[in-house]
Amino acid sequence: MKKLTAKDFENLxxxxxxxxxxxxxxxxxxxxxxxxxxxxxxxxxxEFDGFxxxxxxxxxxxxPQDAPTLKLYRKKLELTEISKKKIIFGIRPxxxxxxxxxxxxxxxxxxxxxxxxxxxxxxxxTFACFNPLPTCFCKEANAGPVAKRGFDIQVFDLxxxxxxxxxxxxxxxxxxxxxxxxxxxxxxxxxxxxxxxxKFSPRPWAEQNLYNFNISKDSGIWRELGKYxxxxxxxxxxxxxxxxxxxxxxxxxxxxxxRREWDSCLLEGYHRMAGSNPKPDAASRMQFRFECKLSPExxxxxxxxxxxxxxxxxxxxxxxxxxxxxxxLMDKEGGRK
Amino acid sequence: MKHVFKPTMAVIKKVVQETPDxxxxxxxxDLWDNHKPGQxxxxxxxxxxxxxxxxxxxxxxxxxxxxxxxxxxxTSALFEKKEGDTIGIRGPFGNGFPLEKxxxxxxxxxxxxxxxxxxxxxxxxxxxxxxxxxxxKLFYGARTPADLVYRDQLEKLSEKxxxxxxxxxxxxxxxxxxxxxxxxITPERVNxxxxxxxxxxxxxxxxxxxxxxMELGFKPSNIYLSLEHHMKCAVGKCGHCRIGPYYVCVDGxxxxxxxLKEVEEKFAGDIWE
Numbered sequence: 001m002k003k004l005t006a007k008d009f010e011n012l013x014x015x016x017x018x019x020x021x022x023x024x025x026x027x028x029x030x031x032x033x034x035x036x037x038x039x040x041x042x043x044x045x046x047e048f049d050g051f052x053x054x055x056x057x058x059x060x061x062x063x064p065q066d067a068p069t070l071k072l073y074r075k076k077l078e079l080t081e082i083s084k085k086k087i088i089f090g091i092r093p094x095x096x097x098x099x100x101x102x103x104x105x106x107x108x109x110x111x112x113x114x115x116x117x118x119x120x121x122x123x124x125x126t127f128a129c130f131n132p133l134p135t136c137f138c139k140e141a142n143a144g145p146v147a148k149r150g151f152d153i154q155v156f157d158l159x160x161x162x163x164x165x166x167x168x169x170x171x172x173x174x175x176x177x178x179x180x181x182x183x184x185x186x187x188x189x190x191x192x193x194x195x196x197x198x199k200f201s202p203r204p205w206a207e208q209n210l211y212n213f214n215i216s217k218d219s220g221i222w223r224e225l226g227k228y229x230x231x232x233x234x235x236x237x238x239x240x241x242x243x244x245x246x247x248x249x250x251x252x253x254x255x256x257x258x259r260r261e262w263d264s265c266l267l268e269g270y271h272r273m274a275g276s277n278p279k280p281d282a283a284s285r286m287q288f289r290f291e292c293k294l295s296p297e298x299x300x301x302x303x304x305x306x307x308x309x310x311x312x313x314x315x316x317x318x319x320x321x322x323x324x325x326x327x328x329l330m331d332k333e334g335g336r337k
Numbered sequence: 338m339k340h341v342f343k344p345t346m347a348v349i350k351k352v353v354q355e356t357p358d359x360x361x362x363x364x365x366x367d368l369w370d371n372h373k374p375g376q377x378x379x380x381x382x383x384x385x386x387x388x389x390x391x392x393x394x395x396x397x398x399x400x401x402x403x404x405x406x407x408x409x410x411x412t413s414a415l416f417e418k419k420e421g422d423t424i425g426i427r428g429p430f431g432n433g434f435p436l437e438k439x440x441x442x443x444x445x446x447x448x449x450x451x452x453x454x455x456x457x458x459x460x461x462x463x464x465x466x467x468x469x470x471x472x473x474k475l476f477y478g479a480r481t482p483a484d485l486v487y488r489d490q491l492e493k494l495s496e497k498x499x500x501x502x503x504x505x506x507x508x509x510x511x512x513x514x515x516x517x518x519x520x521x522i523t524p525e526r527v528n529x530x531x532x533x534x535x536x537x538x539x540x541x542x543x544x545x546x547x548x549x550x551m552e553l554g555f556k557p558s559n560i561y562l563s564l565e566h567h568m569k570c571a572v573g574k575c576g577h578c579r580i581g582p583y584y585v586c587v588d589g590x591x592x593x594x595x596x597l598k599e600v601e602e603k604f605a606g607d608i609w610e
Contacts, residue, residue: 069342072383075423079343110572110587113340217603244576247569251384258381263576270577271606273567274408276540278610288579288605295604297582 001186002178004155004162009043012174016087017041021123024061025089026051037061037088046090048157052133053092053310057240059102061088062118063262065237069114069247070258081117089125091151093144094136094308096126098240100150104302105243114260123170126151130196133311135324140206141309145196156189163189203324205331210305212334213294217287221329226283228319233264235313235322241293241306244270265289282321290326341572344381344425345369350400352420355486358407359451360416361393363400369429372396374436374459375535375563375591378403378428379571385414389568389586391537392429393454395461404454404486430571431590434459434535434561436466442533443472447546449518449538450479453486455563455590456537464497471531473498478518478542480504482511501526518542519549529554535591537563540609547594560594564608580608 004012016023025046027038034055040046056065071078091099106115129138129145138144147154152171156163163181166172181189215221236242246263249256263270265288271279279285291298293307313322351363372392380403381387388411394402407416418424436459444463446456456475463473475498479485482504494500501521503514514521518538527534534555536546543562550560566585569575578585581604583592601608 070344075346077343077346077425079340106574110341110574112572112574113342217605243574245569245574247387247575249384249386256383258383258387265576271567273565273610274412276610278566278606278608280610284605284607291581291605292576292579295582298579300582 001181001189002164002175003181003185004164004178006043006162008178009162013041013043015174016123020085022084022086023089024086026054029055037090040089048090048127051090052129052131052136053095053312055312056238057095057098057310057312058088058091059099059240059243061086061122062099062115063102063106063243063245064118064260066259066261068257068259072256072258073254079113081114083117083120085121087123087125090127091124092129092310093126093147094138094141094310095240096124096147096150097138097143097304097308098310099124101241101302101304101306101308102243108301123152124150125171126154126167128154128156128193130157130192130199132196132200133315134201135311135314136200137203137206137309137311139197139200139309140203140210141305141307143308143310146193156192158185158188158192161185203327205327206309209327209330209334210294210307213291213296213305213330215287215290215330215333219333221326221333222283222287224329225286225321225325226281228325229266229282229286229317229321230319231266231268231282231285232318233266234316234318236264236266236289237262238312238316240308240310240312246270265292286321290323293323342427342570344379344387344427346423347426349418349420349422349424352418355404356484359404359486360407361402361404362415362418363402364426366399366401368401368426372401372429373433374462375433375455376429376431377455377571377586377590378426378430380411380415381425381427382411382414382418383425386411387425387427387569388412389430389565389571391455391458391563391590393458395458395465397462397465402454404451406451427571430586432588434563434591436463439533440469441471442531443474443528444470445522445527445532445534446473446475446477447518447522447534447536447538447550448475448477449542449546450484451486452536452538452542452563453477456535457487457490459535460494460498474501474526475499476501476503476518476522476526478503478505478521478538481506482508482513499526517545519545522546522549522553524553527553529556529559532559534560535563536560540607544609557595557598558593561591562594562597564590564592564597566590580604580606 024037151167353361507515566578568578573584573587581600
C-alpha cells in the first residue's frame with residue numbers, strides 16, 4: 001500500500017497524458033447535480049466532493065449507448081472499431097465488478113470485436129467507497145465497497161492523504177516510486193473500512209435471496225412486479241451489466257451506417273417478431289430481466305450473479321419494479337431462513 | 338479469423354418466385370467453406386436492416402439459397418432486389434441438425450409453410466448419404482396449394498422418398514389431403530421406436546406437431562425443432578434470442594424437445610410464439 005498526495009496525482013496525470021492516455025473522471029453536471037465521467041486534463045479537475053457514483057455506469061465507454069459499427073459508401077464496407085488509450089479514474093468497485101461481468105460476456109465464447117477494441121488499452125483506477133447511499137448494497141452483492149480484483153490501481157481517499165494499491169503489473173509500474181504507507185495509515189484505513197460497512201442500510205432480505213433465485217414461471221411475484229413496471233427500460237440502460245443491444249441502419253442517401261444501440265428487454269420491440277411476441281406482458285419481461293441477473297444457470301459463465309448492488313435501478317424505477325422489490329417479495333414468499 | 342460482424346457483400350445470382358409471397362435468392366457457393374443443414378445466416382439489406390434466415394440449400398448444392406417470405410420491412414426490401422444486385426451476408430451460424438447422431442434411424446421431417454427450407458436443406462443432404470439412414474419421410478402442410486413452396490422439387494422428391502402433403506384449404510384442382518399437418522402423421526406412416534423427427538414451421542404448428550408425435554410414441558429426445566426468434570447479432574451477444582440459459586443463435590436454432598421442455602417449464606417467455 002502506497003501513500004500519495006494530491007501533488008503526486010497531479011504528476012501521475014501529467015505522466016499519463018504524456019503517454020497518450022485520455023483521462024475520464026467524475027464531473028458534476030451543471031444542472032441537477034448528477035455525476036458523469038468526463039474527460040479531464042489534470043487531477044484538480046476531478047470532482048470527488050459529494051461523489052458517490054455516476055448516473056450512467058462506465059459500460060458506456062466500451063459499449064456505447066449508440067454508435068456506428070459498419071459504414072458502407074460506394075460499395076466500400078468499413079468497420080468502425082475504435083481503440084483509444086484511456087483511463088477511467090474514479091470507477092467504483094461495484095461498477096468495476098460489473099465491467100468484469102461484461103468482459104466475461106463480450107470477450108468469452110465468441111468475442112465481440114467492437115467491445116474488445118474499446119476495452120483494450122484501458123487503465124482502471126478504482127476509488128473504494130466510504131459513503132454508500134441508502135440504495136447501495138454492494139456489500140450483499142459481493143462487489144464492494146472495496147474492490148477485490150480487476151483494477152489496475154485502487155485508491156483510498158482518506159481526506160488529507162491518499163492510499164493506493166496496485167492490482168496489475170501495469171498499475172504497479174506507476175506506483176513504484178511512491179513511499180509505502182506507514183502502520184498508522186494502514187490502521188486508519190482498516191478503521192474507515194469497518195466504519196463504512198456499518199453505514200449501509202440494513203437489508204436482511206438481500207443476501208439469501210440474491211443467491212437463491214428459484215422462482216417458478218407462474219409465481220405471483222412476476223405479475224406483482226409487472227403491475228408496477230412502466231416498461232420504460234430505465235433499469236436496463238443504467239444497469240452496469242445489462243448488455244443487450246439493437247442494431248439498425250441509417251441511410252444518409254448513398255452513405256449507409258449500421259449502428260448498435262442499447263436495447264431493453266422491457267420494451268415491446270425487443271421481443272416482437274413478424275406476427276408474434278413470446279413475451280407480450282410486463283410480467284414475463286420482468287422474469288426475463290431478473291433471471292438474467294440472478295439465475296444460477298444463466299450466470300454460470302460469469303462465475304457470479306449479474307447484480308453488483310449499485311442501486312441504480314432502485315433510484316431510477318418510478319414504479320418500484322426493481323431488484324429491491326423482487327428481493328422483498330421473494331423474502332415474503334419464501335420466508336427468511 | 339473472420340470478423341463476425343463484417344458481412345460479405347454478395348451478388349444475387351438468381352431469383353425464383355416460389356409462391357405469391359415467397360421468393361428464393363441464389364448466391365455463389367463460395368460465400369463460405371461449408372455449412373451444416375439447419376444452420377442460418379444473417380442477410381443485410383443495406384439501409385433497411387439485417388435478418389436471420391435459414392439456409393435452404395444443402396452444402397452439396399451448386400448455390401447457397403435462401404427462401405424468404407415477405408413479412409416485414411427487411412424482407413420487403415429484399416423482395417425489391419433483383420439478379421445482379423448486392424446484399425450483405427454473414428454466416429453460417431448456429432448448430433444445425435445433429436445428423437451424425439441419427440445414423441441407422443428413419444428421418445421424419447415435418448414442415449409447415451415457410452418452415453420447409455431448413456428441412457429441405459437437410460433432406461437433400463441426407464439423400465446424398467442415403468445408406469446412413471433407414472428411411473426419409475416428409476410431412477408438409479401449407480395454407481393453400483399455392484402456398485406450398487418448392488412444388489416442382491417436391492414432386493421430383495416424391496419419387497425418392499415418401500412425401501405427404503396437405504393444405505388447410507383445398508381448391509378445385511387440389512386432389513391431395515385437406516387438413517392440418519398433424520392429421521397426416523398417422524401411426525401407419527411413422528415408427529416412433531427407430532425414428533427421429535425434425536420439425537420446422539409456425540409456433541402453433543410446432544406445438545401441435547410435438548403433441549401429436551408424443552401421442553404416437555416419440556420420446557422428447559427424438560424430436561428436434563428449428564426455432565425462430567427475434568435476433569440481431571447471431572453470435573450470442575445482443576441478447577434478444579435468449580431462452581433460459583440458451584441463445585437460439587448459438588446453442589440453436591435446433592433444439593431437442595427434451596431441452597425445450599425444461600426451458601418451457603422454467604424460464605420466461607412462450608417458446609411456441
